Amino acid sequence: MSPEHGRELPYYKIKESFRDVIGRVHTRVMLTPGYLPDLCSDEIVQIRRGLTYMMEQSAYIPAQQAMFTADPRGEYSEEVRGYIEKFWSQIKGSGKIDSARASYDEAERKARKLIDVNTIQHTDAREAGAENVCLQAIRELQLDTFLRREGWSERKINSTLASLIIRTVYSPSEWAALRILDENSAAMELLTGQFGDCPTQREVYAAAPSLYALKDKLERHLCSRTDSLFNLTNRVMLFDLTNFYFEGSKTGSKKAKFGRSKEKRSDCRLLVLALAINTEGFIRYSSILAGNTADPDSLPAMVEGIISKNPVSTNPQQKVMVVIDAGIATEANLGLLKERGYNYLCVSRTKLKDYTLKEEGRSVTVFDSRKRPITIAQVEHREGGDFYLRITSPAKAMTEHSMNQQWRERFELELTKARNALTAKGGTKRYDKVVERVGRALGKYPSVSKYYQIDYIRSGENPEHMSDIRWQIKISQEETEQRFGTYFLRTNIATLDERTTWEYYNLIREIETSNRQLKTDLELRPIYHQTDNNSDAHLFFGLLSYWIVNTVRHKLKLQGITHYWTELKRILSTQKAITTKAENALGEQIELRICSDPTDAASELYRILGYNPIPFRRHTIKTAPPPPN
CATH class of the missing domain: 3.90.350.10 (Transposase Inhibitor Protein From Tn5; Chain A, domain 1)
Incomplete structure (x- = not known):
């Protein structure tokens, strides 16, 4: 009932309805004209169509959802066209067009974040924890700065430092290092920021000799x-x-x-x-x-x-x-x-x-x-x-006493065997050969044999043979104990x-x-290695790895953490770099390159070292949805 007109009339609201990018229907009131007693139902329909066309022309509605390919207003009366212009002007003036566009864009943004869990894949996992710590220690030691001063190119610096990180973490041969860089470790990625970038075989094999030249x-x-x-x-x-x-x-x-x-x-x-x-x-x-x-x-x-x-x-x-x-x-x-x-x-x-x-x-x-x-x-x-x-x-004395007793027993056993051979069939009996045999035992146990007096008895029947070996200790038990x-x-x-x-x-x-x-x-x-230059380069490469490890361990020891490098690598090995692939609600393929958060134990190491626990920011790659069949 219209109070103004004293009779029942329709009360009009102009609403916009659209289906967003994922198929959801959205409806909102754009304008409320109220009572329109001068218009018939056909004219109301024409106004609706005209406003729809105006909305489509505003680039708000995507082309694939447009209802009109041509302007329908040419067929309408002047009065209807006036209402269309009037209402469109009011809608624009109220800011509802921009609000509607923002709503659509927001729906599209949300749609991009809606991932189909059935399409999620995790690939290209790489070790990143120990590599990240080694890289930050290298930068703390300013090895990269030193090599730049020597005129090295960025590519050579990155490939050499990546090889040094691999040597420090995995201790492989050059042949194995190349495969670890390609398949297992994120060392090169941390240096260049590019996943899949791997040094060539020549660059890996040249790393140690190149650094050794600057020893x-x-x-x-x-x-x-x-x-x-x-x-x-x-x-x-x-x-x-x-x-x-x-x-x-x-x-x-x-x-x-x-x-x-x-x-x-x-x-x-x-x-x-x-x-x-x-x-x-x-x-x-x-x-x-x-x-x-x-x-x-x-x-x-x-x-x-x-x-x-x-x-x-x-x-x-x-x-x-x-x-x-x-x-x-x-x-x-x-x-x-x-x-x-x-x-x-x-x-x-x-x-x-x-x-x-x-x-x-x-x-x-x-x-x-x-x-x-x-x-x-x-x-x-x-x-x-x-x-x-x-x-x-006293503890050292006990150890030395035990060892001394063992060596004495072994030395006397050698003497006993030499003496028994004098009467055994086929045994060593020649005087010079027996002396030589005992001499070998004297050289084998020098720490105890020097306290023995050994007498050699020649055979009365054959002076070239020996008939007996006798020995006695020249030092007293008390003197022996005092030495320990x-x-x-x-x-x-x-x-x-x-x-x-x-x-x-x-x-x-x-x-x-x-x-x-x-x-x-x-x-x-x-x-x-078979050549001296390569052997020396190999050892020096290991010494550089030791510099890195000792830098890390020294900072930790200052805070009471005395883990060896093997234990530190175990703690840090829980942190990985990984690629996650999935499809969103728009049908777009999303690819993320992320690094996992460190565990509590690894986070504590990062905190003490003052190193950044996240080696790189998340990389997002979007590809267009596949074309329809």
């Missing part, structure tokens, strides 16, 4: 960078040698020689690696030597190399102290260190015999890593000589007290940790 410059850069990063003073240096064995004959090599293998692989040719590291485990000097280089012979070259890179201070209060083991600590080497301006601390190669303890009865007790007591006492100083500490360890568990530390520094000297000496464990990481965690052994 001296690179070591100086890394020393300077780590000193700056961690505020290192390098007042104490640790010298040591280790060796690596080869698989293969290596007959054409000048360096690969037979020698005493520390892994009991004396059947293989060896290379010797001489290292000088600081107390934080960072390398100050490295040299690759022939496999038959004896420990004492290596020190002069190491000293010269260290001095050339780290000039010795003339201030007595700032002298560097070198910690070495007994194998290197010959009198000549100690004299060389002193002459070149170094202080030194080592285990004495010989046990003191005629000595007295300083301030008799005074001693200091410390504890080893297993909480076992060790007693330290100062030896009375002799004018012009070095300073000594006597170290007494006791050794002496030697230094040329008068101001070190017992506890400080012991703490300094125990830093030698740091270089043992370094060797463990090189050989076990980074798998630098065995060496398969």
